Amino acid sequence: MLELSANLMGKASIINPTMIYDNDSVVLIDAGFPEQINQIREAFEKEGISFNKLKSIILTHQDIDHIGSALAILKEMVSKVEIFAHEEEEKYINGEKPPVKLASLEGNLDYLPENMKLIYEKLKSGFQNSIVNVDKTLVDDQELPFCGGITVLHTPGHTPGHICLYLKKYKILIAGDILSVKEGLLVNADPSINFDNELNMKSLKKLMEYDIEKVICYHGGIYKGDVNKRIAELCIS
Numbered sequence: 001m002l003e004l005s006a007n008l009m010g011k012a013s014i015i016n017p018t019m020i021y022d023n024d025s026v027v028l029i030d031a032g033f034p035e036q037i038n039q040i041r042e043a044f045e046k047e048g049i050s051f052n053k054l055k056s057i058i059l060t061h062q063d064i065d066h067i068g069s070a071l072a073i074l075k076e077m078v079s080k081v082e083i084f085a086h087e088e089e090e091k092y093i094n095g096e097k098p099p100v101k102l103a104s105l106e107g108n109l110d111y112l113p114e115n116m117k118l119i120y121e122k123l124k125s126g127f128q129n130s131i132v133n134v135d136k137t138l139v140d141d142q143e144l145p146f147c148g149g150i151t152v153l154h155t156p157g158h159t160p161g162h163i164c165l166y167l168k169k170y171k172i173l174i175a176g177d178i179l180s181v182k183e184g185l186l187v188n189a190d191p192s193i194n195f196d197n198e199l200n201m202k203s204l205k206k207l208m209e210y211d212i213e214k215v216i217c218y219h220g221g222i223y224k225g226d227v228n229k230r231i232a233e234l235c236i237s
């Protein structure tokens with residue numbers, strides 16, 4: 001789990017992309033905000049992994065804090081780095097459709113306070129400069145051959161094509177934004193930032209089917225303990 005300092009809606013924060021590697025593969029899960037490539041590179045080097053060994057980036061979803069530095073990474077690398085995302089997210093990430101949060105702000109632009117209009121303009125510019133082509137689209141329950149096997153779990157709700165990644169060998173769930181950790185406790189993502197809260201709850205219930213010992217949340221970091229029990233609590237809360 002990488003720890004990158006970030007400015008999140010005007011507040012100092014930490015975001016947590018994940019690097020998975022073995023002798024054959026180096027995979028980055030999510031690519032931070034725009035202009036975080038140097039932080040990502042330094043995080044690789046801190047772990048003793050050459051940044052040039054990166055071959056794959058899996059994007060859990062379309063939000064700017066997850067896709068932001070993917071294009072910069074592609075431009076810097078000498079060898080090919082493949083971009084993976086769920087098939088429902090492809091048109092948002094490659095610029096064919098406006099990201100859902102941006103479209104929502106745009107639809108209410110006339111009624112937004114000035115500070116939100118500034119956020120909208122900043123988001124719009126960020127997305128326009130972060131458009132990147134998805135090389136391979138993913139579907140639910142797909143097995144990726146990297147690092148002992150990674151299972152793709154389609155968990156829509158936060159966005160239409162949000163995914164979690166399950167490492168069965170290690171019983172680790174990379175949760176993207178469906179969950180977060182606050183004050184040491186595993187919690188639901190803020191409903192106000194979800195595309196569809198009812199769909200998000202169905203996706204959360206789906207996670208109960210998997211034996212999970214650790215969760216890596218993009219916001220909040222690692223949660224250990226009786227994960228399945230905690231997710232069950234969240235499903236009835």
